[in-house]
Amino acid sequence: MIVEEVRVRFAPSPTGSLHIGGARTALFNWLFARKYKGIFVLRLEDTDILRSTEESSQGILEGLQWLGLDWDEGPDKGDVYGPYRQSERLPIYSKYLDQLIANGQAYYCFCSNEELQQEKEAARNQKRDYKYSGCCRELSLQEAEARIKQGLHPVIRIKAPDKGITMVHDLIRGDVEFSNALLDDFIIAKSDGWPTYNFAVVVDDASMKITHVIRAEEHLSNTPKQLLIYEALGLEPPKFAHASMILAPDRSKLSKRHGATSVQEFRDEGYLPEALLNYLALLGWSSGEDRDLWTLDELIPEFSLDGISRSPAVYDIEKLTWMNGHYISNSNAERFLNLSSNQSHMQKYLSDYPREYLLQVLDLVGNRIKTLNEIPGAIQYFCEDVDSYDAKGVTKHFKKTNAVIILNSVIDIVEKAPQFEASIIEDLLRRQAEIMQLKAAELIHPTRLALSGRTNTPGLFEVMEILGREKCLQRLKKAVTYIES
């Protein structure tokens, strides 16, 4: 048996940013293509000239690249069934449209917007569903062409059956029936000559030899219309798989008011691509295995359509953030520096300090942050002077009667340490605590506060080593002055 090459596609319309729902659809398609050694096609559905923008196209491409979802054919590469922007495919659509007009499966319709409005209103008044009356259906082709010559711009409608059922064989949901009686002669080409969505997808998917259409559930209801078009055109439809949608925490459709929804926003908020990908993969898909952490490469062999959930998934930023923290702590300082170097704080730090120093700091801080955006805050006291102290810390550690004595003894240690290394400092400090008959913590806390202004930092002795003898001394003395004043 000849195994057909798998060809899938991601077909966003460039009217906004790359939404996480879209990103997940792209991911599912990409995984499917990679698993079956097939082709992943990227197609831009930009026939809505008013809403499509070049900026949005670029944003989507960049978003996919950032995620690492590479395509084999698309606007910029692998032109075998192109072009891959619908706006450049008008001749192709026209050819198919002509075919349908010629064999009488579609017809020109001259009904004006006003007339259509009236029909709709009448339907509403009678509480029945609106269906196009079909008043242009019997118009002869000659008559239609004559009117076109007069300068009228008709739409094209398909002749839809009014009996029977159209069955969608969905790979995720099984067979779904739609009654044809519900369909009307819907428009397949607008009066400006451009195809409508349902017609364009069919022509594109067919002419691009797409074998599996994996997309979100919002398209399930469109599928019977598309099937009708395939049939009229005499084309073999692809297999369909409709994944469910991603919902906001309040179970409504995800929108701007729910915070970040585009991959660019997640990137800007300090999320790593592998974290977003990992999270998205698990949102609406499961391998059945008891496992949460996956790299893209690990997902490829495991991915399968029947692991895709039928029910909508509410996305939970807490879990994404947890995953991000995981990937951050497993990443290295070099990468953080590169990824965060565009932040304004980081640029300043980068110009003020040697790269090596910043790398040491990031290394220390890396496993206790959850997003890249926490970096400047987490390393601030390594790069800027301490000019205020945490209020609770002050009452707890500086207000004690022996605070100055403690800090002075630490100053003494800092001055005398033979090498300024964490283990040596720790040794000396613990010994000092014993001598003073105090718990080590009683020296550690005030010291931490003096050096960082904070009550929580990474291990104090590592912090001291990186800060260096001079800075420690200076900050310790400053704290003593602060307490005494």
Added chain:
RNA sequence: GGCCCCUUGGUCAAGCGGUUAAGACACCGCCCUUUCACGGCGGUAACGGGGGUUCGAGUCCCCCAGGGGUCACCA
């Protein structure tokens, strides 16, 4: 409103006729510890409701309810 899809803890989810109904995030407690985080251990918490089918139902069927999607010369 018509049509379609869906319904296991707060969230993601495993389960595919017989289980003490996994696991993860979040939350709580304990341990580790110089703080925070990490890590380890433990805990709270679920089959939307009602009918069937069956010796037995979260798993199959029907009804209801709820949520979502879709009904454009948008995609």
